[in-house]
Amino acid sequence: MADLTLDAVRKDYDDTTALDGVSLTVSDGEILGVLGPSGCGKTTTLRTVAGFETPTDGTVRFDGEDVTNVPPENRNVGLVFQEYALFDNMTVTENVAFGLKMRGVGKRERRTRARELLEMLDIGAMGDRDPTTLSGGQQQRVGLARALAIEPNVLLLDEPMTGLDAQLKARLRTEIGALLAELDVTGLYVTHDQEEAMVMCDRVAVLNEGRVEQVGTPREIYESPATEFVSEFVALDAPDLPFVSW
């Protein structure tokens, strides 16, 4: 894992500005939540780190090294999507081993490592199945295993639990949160669900209209919102939050 720095990243499209000078640092082994309403630039931030968007201005650094112009396939970044995006033409094990295959790891070794990850995520028995035969929660575990298999510099999670039901969400949150902490993963966790951000993330950045409104621990965000936008945004569904858990 590595630390991640975004330095005054700006992204202009023809008639709109998606990111208006976003600066963020995520230290080694830290999960930074990216919170905000739709259209605030969360996903653009994530895609810029992955290399699918080239910033109009500013730099992206992994461990101090400028990767702004490195293509996505050479960045060693893990991606997890709300839509799972599993490869249906491959088995679960092959999905997880795909990144290792691209890196030229031998067949036996990549299968062993895929199996280890599946065990770790509690779906060890699913290795030979087709991804389409798995439940949503299981598919998302496969997605996570696939992204972790390449031992990414940075793990990027784009609303990974949005499609799941509340009960499953609660369970996965705890399990995956613990796993990410144990593996010392550096990550960006994009979500619109505040409760999820509070539980899964070490710190949270609140974005609005392509700008960072506030960065801080979940507690700081709640107890001393820096701007009016942040206080309004966190107030939206605050009452149900498990305040004790932080």
Next chain:
Amino acid sequence: MRPSLSRRFGRSVVALTLFATVAFLIAPIVLTVVASFAASWTGVLPSGFVTFENWRAVLGLADTIGSQRSMGWSPLLSLPLGGETLSVLVPAELAFSIGLALGGVLINLVVGVPIAYAVSRYEFPGKEWVNAVSVLPLVPGVILGVAFLRAYPDLSATSFGLIVGYSLLKAPFMVMAVQSEFESMPLRQLEESARSLGASWPRTFLTVIVPNARSGIVSGAIICWALAAAEFNFSYIVWANGTQPLALFLQRHISNSSFTKAAAAVSMFFFIIVAVTLLLQRVGRRGFDTRGS
């Protein structure tokens, strides 16, 4: 409580209606196949069973004359076997037509799949136009045939001309089938997952995107093939001499022979369609299998 009327009879009424509809639609096909083994077919039901004369005539195994000339036979492949040559003979027109239609499908695959991908995946100026132009060849084959001859006089009466024409005429079916498949997939996420895992764009397209869309691609290929093999209008205008495309052969048999011979010719076409469909489905399942990682 008494079960409601729909509860008691609903299921059987639906099943019966479906069965009757299917039977009604399928009856002509079944009758045609049956009639191909009959001596005459004047009333509703054919009579004079069982004769193989019609099939012999159509397949070119019986002596025929003039316009009733049947298919010639040509070697599909010849194997040198211990000094002698073993040839597998197939009706020339059959092989010719299957080849032409497959050639058209090949062009449709190479051109249609990327177009469908571009239209489903990307936003670009003129996207609606690409979409519209790619379904434009839905115009009847007569119109396209005439336009084709005017634009490319050199391609008239050539096999290549027929292949290009078939692919052009049937392209919309490929694009639409594949596009609807692509649109049901999380294309961007699939592509970005594979790229971030270290696959280059071409590799992503060929080993992830295309195999994940296999069912749409296979149905597109089957539709394009069957329609190209049966395309009469375009073939009639562009073809001039030599081995005839199957559609022209069928037309000749239907208009110049007894009804039962026509039945044999048409039945043969049914069987080919079924065989090619099964074959393409099989190829689709196996061909896209990138297992064994």
